[in-house]
Structures are given as C-alpha cells and as structure tokens.
Amino acid sequence: MTREPNTEAAAAPATLLDRGDSRVAHANSVGGAISAFFDRVRAGDLGSLPVIVGLVIIWTVFAGLNPVFLSPNNLVNLLFDCSTVGVIALGIVCVLMLGEIDLSVGSMSGVGSALIGVLWVNQGVPLILAITGALTLGAVIGSVYALLRTRLGMPSFVSTLAGLLALLGLQLYLLGSTGSINLPYGSGFVDFGQLLIMPAWVSYTLPLLPGLAILSKGLRTRAQRRSVNLSAGSIGALVFKVVVATVVLEAIVAYLNQGRGVPWMFGLFVLLVVVMNYALTRTKWGRSMTAVGGNAEAARRAGINVRRIYLSAFVLCSIFATLGGVLSSARLASASQQAGTGDVNLNAIAAAVIGGTSLFGGRGSAWSALLGIIVIQSIANGLTLLNLSSSLRYMITGGVLAIAVIVDSLARQSRVSHGRA
Amino acid sequence: MTSISPEPASRADPILSLHKVSKNFGAVSALTDIDLEIHAGEVVALVGDNGAGKSTLVKALAGVHQPTSGSIFFQGRPVTMNGPSDALDLGIATVFQDLALCENLDVVANIFLGQERNPWHLDEVAMEVRAWTLLNELAARIPSVRDVVASLSGGQRQTVAIARSLLLDPKIIMLDEPTAALGVAQTAEVLNLVERVREKGLGVIMISHNMEDVRAVADRIVVLRLGRNNGVFSPDASNEELVGAITGASDNAVSRRTGRIAEHMASGKNST
Ligand SMILES: Nc1ncnc2c1ncn2[C@@H]1O[C@H](COP(=O)(O)OP(=O)(O)OP(=O)(O)O)[C@@H](O)[C@H]1O
Numbered sequence: 001m002t003r004e005p006n007t008e009a010a011a012a013p014a015t016l017l018d019r020g021d022s023r024v025a026h027a028n029s030v031g032g033a034i035s036a037f038f039d040r041v042r043a044g045d046l047g048s049l050p051v052i053v054g055l056v057i058i059w060t061v062f063a064g065l066n067p068v069f070l071s072p073n074n075l076v077n078l079l080f081d082c083s084t085v086g087v088i089a090l091g092i093v094c095v096l097m098l099g100e101i102d103l104s105v106g107s108m109s110g111v112g113s114a115l116i117g118v119l120w121v122n123q124g125v126p127l128i129l130a131i132t133g134a135l136t137l138g139a140v141i142g143s144v145y146a147l148l149r150t151r152l153g154m155p156s157f158v159s160t161l162a163g164l165l166a167l168l169g170l171q172l173y174l175l176g177s178t179g180s181i182n183l184p185y186g187s188g189f190v191d192f193g194q195l196l197i198m199p200a201w202v203s204y205t206l207p208l209l210p211g212l213a214i215l216s217k218g219l220r221t222r223a224q225r226r227s228v229n230l231s232a233g234s235i236g237a238l239v240f241k242v243v244v245a246t247v248v249l250e251a252i253v254a255y256l257n258q259g260r261g262v263p264w265m266f267g268l269f270v271l272l273v274v275v276m277n278y279a280l281t282r283t284k285w286g287r288s289m290t291a292v293g294g295n296a297e298a299a300r301r302a303g304i305n306v307r308r309i310y311l312s313a314f315v316l317c318s319i320f321a322t323l324g325g326v327l328s329s330a331r332l333a334s335a336s337q338q339a340g341t342g343d344v345n346l347n348a349i350a351a352a353v354i355g356g357t358s359l360f361g362g363r364g365s366a367w368s369a370l371l372g373i374i375v376i377q378s379i380a381n382g383l384t385l386l387n388l389s390s391s392l393r394y395m396i397t398g399g400v401l402a403i404a405v406i407v408d409s410l411a412r413q414s415r416v417s418h419g420r421a
Numbered sequence: 422m423t424s425i426s427p428e429p430a431s432r433a434d435p436i437l438s439l440h441k442v443s444k445n446f447g448a449v450s451a452l453t454d455i456d457l458e459i460h461a462g463e464v465v466a467l468v469g470d471n472g473a474g475k476s477t478l479v480k481a482l483a484g485v486h487q488p489t490s491g492s493i494f495f496q497g498r499p500v501t502m503n504g505p506s507d508a509l510d511l512g513i514a515t516v517f518q519d520l521a522l523c524e525n526l527d528v529v530a531n532i533f534l535g536q537e538r539n540p541w542h543l544d545e546v547a548m549e550v551r552a553w554t555l556l557n558e559l560a561a562r563i564p565s566v567r568d569v570v571a572s573l574s575g576g577q578r579q580t581v582a583i584a585r586s587l588l589l590d591p592k593i594i595m596l597d598e599p600t601a602a603l604g605v606a607q608t609a610e611v612l613n614l615v616e617r618v619r620e621k622g623l624g625v626i627m628i629s630h631n632m633e634d635v636r637a638v639a640d641r642i643v644v645l646r647l648g649r650n651n652g653v654f655s656p657d658a659s660n661e662e663l664v665g666a667i668t669g670a671s672d673n674a675v676s677r678r679t680g681r682i683a684e685h686m687a688s689g690k691n692s693t
C-alpha cells in the first residue's frame with residue numbers, strides 16, 4: 001500500500017519552533033486571518049464585534065429619525081459628553097477585570113466635582129492643588145474598599161453600595177446649603193470642558209500615530225521572531241491593518257473638522273485609554289490583573305501579591321471616578337448636588353460591559369470603555385434630539401444594558417463549551 | 422508492622438527537613454507530627470491513601486497552608502513561609518494536584534505567571550521561546566502556546582504546570598501526582614525528568630498512586646496514613662509491605678483481592 005505524502009507538513013516550514021503540530025490550522029494569508037476571525041466569533045470570542053454592530057444599528061436608526069444626529073457638530077458634542085463618563089468607565093474596567101464592582105463611582109465623581117467647587121472657587125486654592133486633593137481623596141476611598149474586600153472579605157457590591165450613600169452625603173455636606181457652586185466662565189478649566197478644540201494640523205497628525213506604532217512594533221516583532229525561529233505573521237496583513245486604521249481615523253477626524261473639530265478633552269480620554277490598554281496588556285501588573293480575575297488562588301500560588309492587585313484596581317477605579325467628576329464640573333461649569341447622581345453610575349458600568357468587559361472577571365480591555373461610552377452617549381444624545389423624556393431614556397438604556405449582559409453570558413457559555421475560557 | 426529505614430542517599434545535611442509538623446483544619450487534623458527529610462540529589466516518594474494528607478503536606482511546604490505547629494528547616498535554617506512567594510523565593514517549586522493554572526491566560530502567560538521578563542514591557546518573544554524549550558524537554562504535545570489553557574486537555578495542562586515549576590531553577594521540586602493524567606510517552610518523559618533533576622543535585626518530592634512509577638525513580642518511599650508518618654521504605658520493599666503500611670493492616674482490600682484471585686486460579690486448575 002502506498003501513502004500520499006503529508007502535503008500539509010511538506011508545505012509548512014518544518015523547523016519553526018511553534019509550528020510542530022500538524023493538527024493546527026494556521027492562518028498565513030489575509031483570507032486565512034479573516035476566516036480565523038469568524039471561527040473565533042462562532043466560539044463566543046466576540047471581542048468588540050457586538051458593540052460595533054450595535055453602534056451601526058443605533059446610528060442608522062437615529063440618523064433615520066433625525067438627520068441632525070449625524071451632523072459633525074452633534075458628534076463633536078457627543079465626544080465632549082463621552083469624555084467625562086468614559087473616564088469613569090475606564091476605572092470600572094479595572095474592577096470588573098477582577099470580577100468585582102464599584103457601585104459608588106457616581107457619588108465618587110460627585111464628590112470630586114464638589115471638591116473642585118469648594119476648594120478652587122470658594123477657598124481660592126490653586127486649581128492644580130484642588131484637583132490633586134480630589135484625586136487623593138479618591139485614592140483613599142478606593143483603598144478603603146480594597147481593605148474591606150481583602151481583609152474582611154466584604155463583597156465589593158456591598159461595601160461600595162454603602163460607599164454610594166456615604167459619598168452622596170459627603171457631596172451634599174461639602175456643597176452646603178447653597179447646593180451648587182458655579183465655576184468661572186472664561187477660565188481655562190471651563191474652556192477645556194466646553195470649548196477647547198485641537199487645531200486642524202494636530203487633529204490630522206495624531207491619527208497617524210496608531211498606524212505608525214502598529215507598523216514599527218509589528219516589524220520589530222517580526223524581525224525578533226524570525227531571529228529566534230518562531231513563525232512571524234504576514235507583512236500583507238500588517239500593512240492592511242495599518243492602512244485601514246489610518247484611513248478610518250483620518251476620515252473620522254476630517255468629518256469632525258467639518259464641524260468644530262476634535263475636543264482636547266476627548267483627546268485626554270483617548271490618551272488615558274491608550275495608557276491603560278498598554279498597562280493591562282503589556283506589563284506584569286496587567287498580566288497579574290487578568291490572572292487574579294481568572295483564578296485568584298492560582299495567581300496567589302504563582303507568588304502574585306493578590307491583595308496589592310485588589311488595592312491597585314480599587315484605587316485606580318476611585319481615582320478615575322474622581323477625575324471623571326472633575327472633568328464633568330468643567331463640562332457643566334458648576335459643581336452641583338446633581339453631579340454624579342441619576343444615570344452616571346449606571347452609564348459608566350453599562351459602558352464597560354457593553355464595550356465587552358466581562359462581569360465575571362478575567363476578560364476585558366481598556367477599549368471597551370471607549371466603545372461602550374460611545375454607544376451609551378449615542379443613545380442618550382439621539383433620544384434627547386427626539387425630545388424624548390428622561391423616563392424613556394432610562395428605560396431604553398436599561399434595556400441596552402440588559403442586552404449587553406445577556407450577550408456577555410451567552411458568549412461566556414459558548415466560550416466554555418468551545419474551550420476558550 | 423515491619424518497616425525498614427534505609428540509610429539516606431547522601432550523608433550531607435538535608436536541604437529540607439520537617440520536625441513534628443501538624444496541620445489542623447478546624448476539627449480535622451490533616452497532619453499530625455510529621456517528620457521528613459529531603460537531601461540534595463534525592464527523590465522521595467510520598468505515598469498514602471486518598472485523604473492521607475499528602476497534598477496538605479505539599480501545600481504546607483509550598484507556603485499555601487501555614488502549619489498549625491512544628492518547624493520547617495531549609496538548608497539548616499528554620500523558616501516560616503507566610504505565602505507561596507516565600508516558598509518560591511527559597512527555591513521550592515510545586516506542581517499542585519489541582520494544577521493551579523489560570524484558564525483565561527495562554528500557555529506562555531501561565532508558565533511565566535509572577536515571573537514575567539521585563540515587568541514594564543513584557544518580552545513576549547523571549548518568553549515564548551523559553552516556553553517552547555521547556556515544553557519540548559517534556560515532549561509536550563501542545564498545538565500552540567498562544568492558546569488559552571482552557572482549550573487544553575488534562576494531560577497538556579499537567580505538562581504546562583510541570584514546565585512552570587522548572588522555570589525558576591529551584592532547589593526542590595514537589596510534584597503532586599504529576600503523571601496522573603499523562604500519556605505513556607509523557608509519563609516516561611516526566612520520570613526521565615525526575616531522574617535528570619536528581620542528577621543536577623536537586624531534591625524531589627513526588628506523590629503518586631502508581632507503585633510502578635514510584636519504584637522506578639524513588640530513593641526512599643515515605644508512607645503517610647491518616648495524617649501520620651507510617652514508615653519509610655526502600656524502593657525494593659515488597660508490595661505487601663507497602664500496601665500494608667498504606668492501608669494500615671495486613672488484612673486489607675488489596676491482600677484480600679490477591680488472595681481471592683490466587684484461590685480462584687487454584688480452583689480453576691483443579692477442576693481441569
Ligand atoms: N482546605 C481544607 N479544609 C478542610 N479540610 C481539608 C482541606 N484540605 C484538605 N483537607 C482535609 O485534609 C485531609 C487530607 O487531605 P489531602 O488533600 O492532603 O489528601 P491526599 O493525601 O492528597 O489525598 P489524595 O490522594 O486523594 O489526593 C482530608 O481529610 C481533607 O478532607
């Protein structure tokens with residue numbers, strides 16, 4: 001009996017360190033990469049796919065109902081609004097990564113904005129010190145949650161629920177009987193929250209950076225992998241990625257520049273997202289966060305200081321919440337009793353979950369805060385344009401959150417059955 | 422009960438020694454007054470029935486559990502291990518029975534968990550190369566080290582856990598049932614590995630229910646029963662002796678079964 005030679009093994013570069021197993025199909029071309037992507041999605045590894053699909057649906061519907069929705073200036077407004085709650089959602093991503101929750105981010109942001117009003121406007125403390133003071137208080141509150149969780153084993157949803165009330169009380173106490181402090185119009189701080197737009201040349205230059213970063217990192221990794229005899233991805237796929245990213249970002253900027261342009265505040269938010277994404281994916285700390293979220297006991301046995309990881313997550317979350325409050329006081333030019341109440345809390349948590357960070361811990365990314373908050377603000381903005389009352393807005397946002405959580409748990413079940421954790 | 426205590430393989434001071442170590446979980450005393458010594462270049466097999474306290478002992482030495490009483494000496498100095506990182510720092514590496522892997526991380530991330538190269542800018546390429554080297558030493562059959570551990574089979578996971586314990590050049594390796602889920606070739610590789618590790622002068626504690634594997638590599642066989650020392654044997658001790666020490670009686674399920682089979686064969690022969 002004669003045997004056909006194993007064509008697959010013959011075709012593969014036989015000596016590569018990571019291509020020894022002939023059972024695995026490897027995507028070597030752009031087409032292969034695309035079909036591998038569909039396989040991943042079918043197995044429940046959805047990534048940011050649901051949120052992008054959702055965004056397209058939402059934008060199509062609102063654009064159909066009211067053409068103003070997609071006008072450049074409305075989108076610029078949308079970006080201003082995204083930045084404040086988006087920063088809070090970024091903190092929520094940190095605690096969700098560990099499978100924990102912080103329900104007090106709304107009140108925490110309210111305290112942050114109240115502190116700016118009291119310290120900067122009423123007491124005349126320099127703005128930078130007022131902001132530092134607010135962020136420090138955030139760090140203290142976050143470490144209290146972490147201690148309650150790690151030392152007393154108090155579930156974070158209980159401790160932060162208590163914190164929600166206590167911090168709301170602190171906010172009301174700080175603001176006193178007047179209940180609201182106006183921030184001076186014309187100050188750089190309020191301008192930052194309401195007006196400051198990147199000059200055109202900056203806004204066209206910045207979107208080139210991601211492409212350049214992907215390209216240089218990709219080429220360096222390729223060279224490194226080659227030199228140690230590991231498979232390196234195709235250059236076609238890399239260039240394709242760079243071109244798509246650059247073209248899409250430049251197109252978005254060009255469209256926004258038809259209106260007022262790209263807000264600096266949104267730039268700050270995106271910068272924070274990029275930094276957090278780096279920290280979560282490329283540092284030892286980020287690896288430990290994912291590990292603790294996936295299996296805290298295994299992480300402990302690997303020598304990771306689990307308590308410190310909890311501490312860092314809760315502290316970061318509270319600091320981001322306070323920063324979000326500071327930014328929102330600039331956006332509204334006031335520190336009021338309403339700041340941080342209502343839907344801020346829910347929107348921040350919903351944004352992180354809708355963006356694809358799992359409520360069950362161990363899975364998430366900083367980008368989910370960005371994508372999720374754009375979805376949430378699109379809904380809020382679109383419904384406001386339709387003159388719908390906040391009652392309907394709440395119900396619809398609640399519904400979207402429910403859908404996001406359902407997608408999350410279904411995807412999780414599918415991942416479990418496809419062995420993708 | 423007959424138990425012989427052969428001379429230890431090396432006359433030098435033990436790397437690790439335990440003196441009257443006890444561990445209670447509430448009312449359950451999982452370990453009572455355990456004495457144990459491991460020398461450099463020695464493989465000690467730890468055997469005993471289910472629930473005898475083998476894993477608890479390993480966990481106490483890995484810093485996962487703190488002993489209720491008793492003392493642990495490492496290279497002659499008394500040590501207290503407040504957490505797993507203390508044990509890792511001393512050079513005690515452990516493959517746990519439940520493996521303790523993070524299912525949501527890929528193989529490379531699991532192998533390097535807690536020991537990543539370049540904390541501020543992870544060196545993924547160097548880590549991947551090292552991971553492949555370790556896995557190839559174990560003859561691992563792992564499709565891709567970039568797959569999450571959740572997608573691996575039980576034996577593949579066990580190989581990953583063993584590879585992880587080798588990463589740090591430890592002084593002592595503790596393997597809690599390392600071959601329970603492994604295939605024929607992989608079991609042989611692990612036993613080879615144990616021998617190679619011994620030649621390098623490391624101490625090995627191996628837990629196994631497979632007497633064949635134990636005899637093949639062990640220099641001493643330490644029996645635990647109901648959380649207590651129940652004899653030390655040399656690998657050429659007879660099966661009855663070992664089984665007797667493990668089950669605590671000369672009349673036990675194993676001896677009854679052997680007896681029954683012998684009887685059956687004898688009567689079968691008579692009838693023909
Ligand atoms: N964390 C714990 N809390 C309470 N009891 C425990 C704990 N861990 C172990 N025990 C008890 O200690 C005893 C010894 O358990 P251990 O896991 O050490 O057994 P073992 O010898 O490893 O058994 P096996 O061969 O089944 O792995 C058992 O009675 C078990 O119920």
Ligand SMILES: [Mg+2]
Nearest residue numbers: 475476477518
């Ligand atoms: Mg055990």
